[in-house]
Amino acid sequence: xxxxxxxxxxxxxxxxxxxxxxxxxxxxxxxxxxxxxxxxxxxxxxxxxxxxxxxxxxxxxxxxxxxxxxxxxxxxxxxxxxxxxxxxxxxxxxxxxxxxxxxxxxxxxxxxxxxxxxxxxxxxxxxxxxxxxxxxxxxxxxxxxxxxxxxxxxxxxxxxxxxxxxxxxxxxxxxxxxxxxxxxxxxxxxxxxxxxxxxxxxxxxxxxxxxxxxxxxxxxxxxxxxxxxxxxxxxxxxxxxxxxxxxxxxxxxxxxxxxxxxxxxxxxxxxxxxxxxxxxxxxxxxxxxxxxxxxxxxxxxxxxxxxxxxxxxx
Amino acid sequence: xxxxxxxxxxxxxxxxxxxxxxxxxxxxxxxxxxxxxxxxxxxxxxxxxxxxxxxxxxxxxxxxxxxxxxxxxxxxxxxxxxxxxxxxxxxxxxxxxxxxxxxxxxxxxxxxxxxxxxxxxxxxxxxxxxxxxxxxxxxxxxxxxxxxxxxxxxxxxxxxxxxxxxxxxxxxxxxxxxxxxxxxxxxxxxxxxxxxxxxxxxxxxxxxxxxxxxxxxxxxxxxxxxxxxxxxxxxxxxxxxxxxxxxxxxxxxxxxxxxxxxxxxxxxxxxxxxxxxxxxxxxxxxxxxxxxxxxxxxxxxxxxxxxxxxxxxxxxxxxxxxxxxxxxxxxxxxxxxxxxxxxxxxxxxxxxxxxxxxxxxxxxxxxxxxxxxxxxxxxxxxxxxxxxxxxxxxxxxxxxxxxxxxxxxxxxxxxxxxxxxxxxxxxxxxxxxxxxxxxxxxxxxxxxxxxxxxxxxxxxxxxxxxxxxxxxxx
Numbered sequence: 001x002x003x004x005x006x007x008x009x010x011x012x013x014x015x016x017x018x019x020x021x022x023x024x025x026x027x028x029x030x031x032x033x034x035x036x037x038x039x040x041x042x043x044x045x046x047x048x049x050x051x052x053x054x055x056x057x058x059x060x061x062x063x064x065x066x067x068x069x070x071x072x073x074x075x076x077x078x079x080x081x082x083x084x085x086x087x088x089x090x091x092x093x094x095x096x097x098x099x100x101x102x103x104x105x106x107x108x109x110x111x112x113x114x115x116x117x118x119x120x121x122x123x124x125x126x127x128x129x130x131x132x133x134x135x136x137x138x139x140x141x142x143x144x145x146x147x148x149x150x151x152x153x154x155x156x157x158x159x160x161x162x163x164x165x166x167x168x169x170x171x172x173x174x175x176x177x178x179x180x181x182x183x184x185x186x187x188x189x190x191x192x193x194x195x196x197x198x199x200x201x202x203x204x205x206x207x208x209x210x211x212x213x214x215x216x217x218x219x220x221x222x223x224x225x226x227x228x229x230x231x232x233x234x235x236x237x238x239x240x241x242x243x244x245x246x247x248x249x250x251x252x253x254x255x256x257x258x259x260x261x262x263x264x265x266x267x268x269x270x271x272x273x274x275x276x277x278x279x280x281x282x283x284x285x286x287x288x289x290x291x292x293x294x295x296x297x298x299x300x301x302x303x304x305x306x307x308x309x310x311x312x313x314x
Numbered sequence: 315x316x317x318x319x320x321x322x323x324x325x326x327x328x329x330x331x332x333x334x335x336x337x338x339x340x341x342x343x344x345x346x347x348x349x350x351x352x353x354x355x356x357x358x359x360x361x362x363x364x365x366x367x368x369x370x371x372x373x374x375x376x377x378x379x380x381x382x383x384x385x386x387x388x389x390x391x392x393x394x395x396x397x398x399x400x401x402x403x404x405x406x407x408x409x410x411x412x413x414x415x416x417x418x419x420x421x422x423x424x425x426x427x428x429x430x431x432x433x434x435x436x437x438x439x440x441x442x443x444x445x446x447x448x449x450x451x452x453x454x455x456x457x458x459x460x461x462x463x464x465x466x467x468x469x470x471x472x473x474x475x476x477x478x479x480x481x482x483x484x485x486x487x488x489x490x491x492x493x494x495x496x497x498x499x500x501x502x503x504x505x506x507x508x509x510x511x512x513x514x515x516x517x518x519x520x521x522x523x524x525x526x527x528x529x530x531x532x533x534x535x536x537x538x539x540x541x542x543x544x545x546x547x548x549x550x551x552x553x554x555x556x557x558x559x560x561x562x563x564x565x566x567x568x569x570x571x572x573x574x575x576x577x578x579x580x581x582x583x584x585x586x587x588x589x590x591x592x593x594x595x596x597x598x599x600x601x602x603x604x605x606x607x608x609x610x611x612x613x614x615x616x617x618x619x620x621x622x623x624x625x626x627x628x629x630x631x632x633x634x635x636x637x638x639x640x641x642x643x644x645x646x647x648x649x650x651x652x653x654x655x656x657x658x659x660x661x662x663x664x665x666x667x668x669x670x671x672x673x674x675x676x677x678x679x680x681x682x683x684x685x686x687x688x689x690x691x692x693x694x695x696x697x698x699x700x701x702x703x704x705x706x707x708x709x710x711x712x713x714x715x716x717x718x719x720x721x722x723x724x725x726x727x728x729x730x731x732x733x734x735x736x737x738x739x740x741x742x743x744x745x746x747x748x749x750x751x752x753x754x755x756x757x758x759x760x761x762x763x764x765x766x767x768x769x770x771x772x773x774x775x776x777x778x779x780x781x782x783x784x785x786x787x788x
Contacts, residue, residue: 001558001576001577002558002559002560002564002574002575002576002577003564003575003576003577004561004563004564004575005558005559006577095540098540098545098549099539099540101549101553102549102552102553102559110363113363114363158577162577256577260577260578312577313577314575
């Protein structure tokens with residue numbers, strides 16, 4: 001297929017996934033902010049930590065200054081100054097969709113186009129903090145509909161595989177960053193302190209990747225910080241874990257190389273990262289430093305993105 | 315009053331239902347009043363959801379807009395179509411022979427039928443095409459000929475579109491919507507299908523592939539990109555044909571061969587269905603500032619390694635100054651009288667015509683020779699005295715740039731409005747495909763309709779709408 005079309009499909013999926021991730025981050029901030037303040041004597045600004053997770057704190061400060069709920073919502077959901085705001089994600093996604101329409105099924109196009117039309121209506125009237133959940137639901141549903149349409153209607157060919165690559169790269173990046181922002185509350189010494197606020201923090205991490213209930217099904221025990229990390233990093237049955245993303249990335253890169261009859265740096269790098277995730281246990285990772293591990297992972301993930309671009313998309 | 319003289323496609327001159335419309339009219343009488351309104355809303359929803367939009371230049375507010383669709387079909391009898399089809403084939407054949415001649419032996423100039431300066435000073439004349447022997451002798455593979463009528467006798471050609479005519483996607487989508495919304499009405503009569511247009515187009519394009527290409531040549535559709543007003547159509551046609559929709563940056567030329575950049579590396583391209591103006595095709599040959607084109611494309615074309623449809627340089631045959639010579643062109647090459655009439659045209663480049671035109675502006679339609687899309691034209695009877703004066707100055711400053719035609723009492727066809735059915739002026743753009751193996755024509759075309767009462771301007775860029783066009787089988 002045309003490299004430009006593959007590139008558009010790849011970014012289309014990345015941006016839809018990014019919009020959904022930002023929606024989840026905002027959702028968690030909203031829930032946490034409605035907890036009684038200074039639980040355990042610690043005051044936290046959940047809106048600020050939402051900003052840090054989603055990225056772009058410095059730019060936010062330059063434009064808005066204080067991390068008030070209204071400012072953060074505006075910045076993450078609607079701001080034109082923020083290239084990854086939900087609004088901008090859907091604008092960019094739709095632009096990509098338009099330029100690659102003939103490679104999309106009509107269901108996928110309609111999912112993107114109607115979400116884009118719905119979101120434009122929201123932008124017109126500024127939403128209040130209490131309207132946020134309904135807005136975020138809309139975003140999550142748009143992403144589900146897009147993804148569901150892709151899975152149910154696309155031919156299983158290179159167009160499908162490139163769109164999957166975009167989705168899993170973005171998802172892996174997001175999960176790693178969610179963990180990294182909160183890594184300090186996952187550290188074993190903090191676990192000893194325990195207390196309500198930590199519990200809510202751990203639950204919030206799980207919730208931001210839709211894994212709170214899954215946790216119970218996998219471990220059958222109370223929240224333990226290292227198990228939270230285990231679930232999100234190493235467990236392949238958890239669909240947003242780093243291991244699951246890399247299983248999918250390796251698989252779809254192999255699909256492509258089988259179809260084309262050649263493989264390259266992208267396949268090698270994906271396989272190497274996947275192997276690192278399957279041959280580790282969580283104690284190991286904590287011993288070498290969770291933060292360092294996550295930083296390395298994010299860098300590797302970016303490198304894979306570059307490798308895919310160089311090999312196929314330009 | 316002129317209104318009495320206007321011919322209506324459904325009810326003729328005298329209000330009697332014309333044959334082709336009888337079933338429709340009976341059906342309209344028996345249909346419950348809300349039904350039409352309801353179906354109209356459904357149609358709009360369909361177009362909006364599928365994203366069939368049209369970008370209007372210079373209008374950032376409504377960057378993407380729907381072309382209004384009217385649910386009352388326009389109907390032609392089999393007999394009417396047969397005559398129209400013969401005329402279209404004759405005209406397009408002659409225009410292709412004219413182009414081959416102009417870029418070759420130039421017999422028509424030597425015969426003194428066309429003033430040479432109309433060719434050589436024409437901004438669409440491409441000296442690069444001179445002496446080039448095309449593999450197929452076909453210059454215009456896809457033509458859109460705009461047809462109007464003033465009574466049930468004659469069809470007039472209003473304009474030939476021989477560069478990158480658009481609108482065929484609306485023709486196809488309109489039919490799809492009508493079949494979805496009015497299955498009972500569609501089933502009541504024998505409407506000739508048009509769905510094979512896309513196959514015919516692909517067949518036509520493959521037929522003109524260079525001799526050196528493989529038995530199944532690679533065809534691509536070249537678009538200026540997603541900001542172009544007809545982008546929807548480009549992606550629609552590429553999708554239905556199953557060919558890649560490429561932009562200039564997706565193609566490159568090496569050793570006079572054209573390749574596209576794919577995820578599997580470079581892939582050879584044999585036929586380019588170009589929806590880009592000549593001017594932008596190749597910055598090495600035409601406009602050097604073009605970022606839309608492909609450097610080296612014309613060299614590859616001249617080397618015979620790629621076919622471009624329509625050929626560069628076809629614009630000399632469809633500008634409004636050349637238009638008035640088309641009947642002579644038909645006679646010269648075909649040795650026949652033209653079946654389709656031309657609208658009488660005053661060429662402002664001729665002194666007597668010029669003085670007639672400036673004295674009678676209020677009765678005439680004046681068009682810029684190289685304008686399109688309804689831009690840069692004056693409709694005298696609907697213009698203010700001030701606008702006429704202003705236009706007069708423009709004409710006198712550059713008479714060669716203008717032609718004028720009488721305001722025709724274009725036929726009307728009923729549209730569905732809030733107050734029921736109402737007549738509006740229509741035209742018709744049938745699409746004529748010409749390949750190495752002959753002319754292909756699907757029965758129908760795009761009917762454009764002026765939505766404002768009394769308006770004669772049907773262009774979608776000026777607020778016109780479209781209708782489905784039915785050709786009945788005999």
